[in-house]
Amino acid sequence: MNGAHDLGGKHGFGPIDQSQTENFIHQWEETVFGLTLTCGMLGQWNLDQSRFARERTDPVHYLSSTYYEHWLHGLELLLVETGMISSDELSSGIASSKTKLSAANPEIVQTIIYSGAPTQLPERTTNRFSLNQAVKVKSGNPKTHTRVPSYVKGVAGTISKLHGTHIYADEHAMSGNKVPEHLYCVRFEGEDIWGRDAEPNSCVFIDLFEPYLTSI
C-alpha cells in the first residue's frame, strides 16, 4: 500500500523534536499498547495484518495523530473484522455476545514476551540471488500490504546479506499463510536513490524479500 505511512524521503515534516524522549505521551497510550499485544496473543491476526490495519488509517488522520492512535485504530479494525467484537459493541462499549476465545493469562503473556514470534522458516528453495549480486527493486503499487518503501522502487542495489527464508509479509497480511521467501539485505548507494540530491558518502540498507527483486 502506497499510503501515508510510507514516509522515507518525504519533505515538509520539519526538524526532529528531540525533546520527545518518552515511550508514551499519555496514559491511555500504555493501555492501547497493552491491549494490542494481549489481544494479538489470541492468534486471530498476525503482525503483518496488524501493520496493514494501521496503514489503512485515513492519510490525514495518520499524519496528524500519534503513533498509538494508529495502534488504536488498527486494534479496533481488527477486533471488528475478525468478529471478536461487533461494531455495536465497539460503539456502545457493552458486551452483547459471547466469544469462545479466552484471554491470555499472565503466564502465557510472560512466555510470549520472551520467546517472541520468530519469522524464519526452513529453507525449501535455493536463493535466487547471491552475495554481492546486483539487483533492482521491481516497480509495483499494490493496494495491499507490502514492505517495499516507495523511495527504492526501480532502484539498483547490491545483495549485502542473506537472511535465510522468512514469512513473506505481503502474503501473510493477505491470507495469513506463512509462505517462505528468501529475505535479503540490499545495499543502495545514496546517489542511486536520491540522484544529485543525495548526501555524499551515504547508503541505505533495506531488508527485501525475493519477489520484490529482479536481477540486472
Place this chain on the structure above:
Amino acid sequence: MNGAHDLGGKHGFGPIDQSQTENFIHQWEETVFGLTLTCGMLGQWNLDQSRFARERTDPVHYLSSTYYEHWLHGLELLLVETGMISSDELSSGIASSKTKLSAANPEIVQTIIYSGAPTQLPERTTNRFSLNQAVKVKSGNPKTHTRVPSYVKGVAGTISKLHGTHIYADEHAMSGNKVPEHLYCVRFEGEDIWGRDAEPNSCVFIDLFEPYLTSI
C-alpha cells in the same frame, strides 16, 4: 519538493466525490482566488514561486484543507516573503507601512486575463532528445520546487512530442530567472510505472523538462 502535494499513485483517499461539481465551495474562496490573481499581477512573484509557496504548506494541513486554503496559505507567505506586507500587518490586518507598488486596475486585469503569461521562449539550443526516443527520468529528491512527479522517477518512457523551449520551472521558482529548457511530452506505459499492478492497456503522458531526463 517531495511533499504532500505529490499525489500521483498514492492510496487511501477513497472514491471520488462526484457531487463536488462547484468551482468554489465557500464565498471566501472566491475572494482568495481574486486576491491571488490580482496580487500576482504586481510581478513580485511568478507562477512557479506561487506553486512552491503552496507546496510548503504543512503536509497535514495540505491534505486536510481545501484547495483555496492552499492558495490562501501561499498568498500570505508570498506577500510577507516579498515584503509587500509585514507579518505584523498580516496578523493585525492594519496597514502600518506604505508600498511603492500600485494595484492592477481593471483594464490591466482584463488584458492579462486574456493574454495570459506564455512560457515558451525562443529556442537557443537544439533539443537533446528527439521524437520516439527512449528516455528515463533521473532520480532526484530536491527540496525545492520541481515538476517531476515522484511516481515516474527512474521510469523509462518515449518522447511523444516536442513542445519547444519553455521557462524551466525549477529555476523559475528558485531565482525567478527565465531559463529556457526544452520541454517534452513523454509517454510512459502503465506497467513501466506500476509494474504488475498497472491496469491493462493504459499509459500516462507527462510533460518533462530536458534536465529531468536521461537517454537510455
Place this chain on the structure above:
Amino acid sequence: MTEDNGHKHHHAPPSEIEERVKKLESLLVDKKLVDPLSLDLLIDTYQNRVGPRNGAAVVAHAWTNVDYRKRLLQDATPAIMEMGYAGRQGEHMVCVENTPEIHNMVVCTLCSCYPWPVLGLPPTWYKASSYRSRAVSEPRAVLKEFGTDLNPDVEVRVWDSTAEIRYLVLPMQPAGTENYTEEQLASLVTRDTMIGVTQVTLN
C-alpha cells in the same frame, strides 16, 4: 455567483477563515495593493464569463468542420483563439482526440492545472486528493466510477499536466447527431466529457 449552493454558508456566523480572508482583503485594499474593482472583475470573469460552454463550442465546431478539427488537433492554441478563447492557463493548448481505440483523460497530480479559457475553473473533485492520486494509477477504475465503462481493447491515455501545457479532450460525437446544428451539438458537450472522465451521450 450562485447563492443556492448548499455548501455556501453565507448566512452562518463567519468562520475563522472567513474573518482571516476579510482581514487580508481589507489590508490589501488599504495598502492599495488590490483594487476592489479588479477583484470583482476577476471573480465575475471566472464565475460568469469563462466556463465549459467555451470548450463545448470548440468541440462542436471541430465536429462539424473537418478543416477546423485538423487545425485544432495539430496546433490547438491558435485554433482555440480563432473561436475567441485565450489567456491565462490556456497559453499553450493541446487537444487530444478520443476515438473508438483511444480514450483520453486529464489530471494534474501535482497541483490542479486546468485549461481555464475553455473550461473555466476546475470542479472541486478535480482538485481533490482522490482524483489526483488515482487518475494516473487506476484510470479505468476512476472512469468506471464516472459511469464510463471502456472495453479492455480501448487504450486509456492519461495526461498529467505537469508543465504549462493544458489539455482539452475532444470527445467522440455520438451516433445519431449527424444532422444536429453546431449549437445543438455544443449543448450535448459537458465539462466532464472534455476532462475525459465521461463520454458525450444523447441521454
Place this chain on the structure above:
Amino acid sequence: MTEDNGHKHHHAPPSEIEERVKKLESLLVDKKLVDPLSLDLLIDTYQNRVGPRNGAAVVAHAWTNVDYRKRLLQDATPAIMEMGYAGRQGEHMVCVENTPEIHNMVVCTLCSCYPWPVLGLPPTWYKASSYRSRAVSEPRAVLKEFGTDLNPDVEVRVWDSTAEIRYLVLPMQPAGTENYTEEQLASLVTRDTMIGVTQVTLN
C-alpha cells in the same frame, strides 16, 4: 510509569480518546478477551523491565570481551540471548559496528520497528514523521541535529528495518575508558548511541 512527565494529562478531564480507550478496555475485559493482569504485566514489562540498559550491557560486554564482540557481530541473536535478552521484536537481531570509517544509524520508514529486548520501546521522536522521512534521505543533516557532526570521509550507513530483522548499533568505545569496568562502560551507553544518532562520549 513516570508521573512527572508534563505531557501526561492525568489530572485534566478525560479526553475523548481516553474515554474511547477506557470503553474498549472494559468491553474487552467484560468479554474475557483481555485479562487485566496480563495488561498490567505487559505495561510493567516494557515500562520498567525492558529498556536500553539491556542494550548498554550488551555493548559494554562487547567492548570488554573480544570473543563476545566477534560473536555479536557475526550472529547477534544468540549473542544477545547469552546476556539474557530475547523475545518480541528482537527475534532476529543484527548488530552493526561503528568504526572510524563507518557510522550506522537505524530507522523504520514504514512503521517504527525497533529492537525491544535490547532498547525497550522507541522514543516518540523515533516514531515521528520527521525522523522517519529524513533519516534515509538526509542522514547527515539528521545526525547534525543530534549534535553528531561526522567527517565527510565517514561513510554513513542507514538501516531501514523493513522486515523482521532488528538492528542494534555497536557504538565506538570512547578513548580514555580503557580501564573502566564493564558496569562503568555500560553507564556511558545511551539509547541514542545504540540507535546511532549520537556517539558515546565521556561528557
